[in-house]
Amino acid sequence: MTGLTRRRDRESVREKWDIFHGDVRVGSIGRRAGVPNHVDQWEWKCGFYPGCDRSASGPAVTFDQARAAFEAAWHALLPTLTEADFQVLARSARLDRAQTGDVGARRKAAFSTAIVADALSLRRDL
Template identity: 45%
Template sequence: MSTLTRRRDKESPNETWHIYFGDVQAGTIAKRTEGPPGSTAWQWFCGFYPGSHPGEHKVGRAVSYQQARDAFQAAWSVFSSNRSPRDFTE
């Protein structure tokens, strides 16, 4: 079974990490550029399509990169537990 890996998007103007499960992009963690001072600095997205259904993607915000990473990992545990091997090949 593959593990999650992160790859920095060097073309993004803000710090952005793409999360992969094997060769499938499973989500993103990115530093936010908008919002009032003191608002959450990071956002995360978990899920992929095709291979999932509407409403299964999860998103969230966090104060720090580590909190975003932890929240993504928790969301990924739920999301991936509802996937079949076939979902990853679509």
């Protein structure tokens, strides 16, 4: 059985960890944004989309409490999942990566074209 691993989400402004089961992101644990100081500062989310129509989430006082709550929810959710659920998500993730790569390539090409256009507009005939 594949165990859970966590990876820091480098794109998040606040501290956030993505939780993976193999290569499939199955949830997250992170600091809550925009909440008063007197309420629970951490939150956890267990579940994924597409492929899993069941999910759970909640607040926690500390990271360790959020991790424990996530693990309890995951142990309840995992027996209800099939390999097909994970395949739907893996297929969706592959498409997302392909589309993101395509957008990145187009952005890079557009940026380099803009630099050339800017450089040409700065030239003057003497």
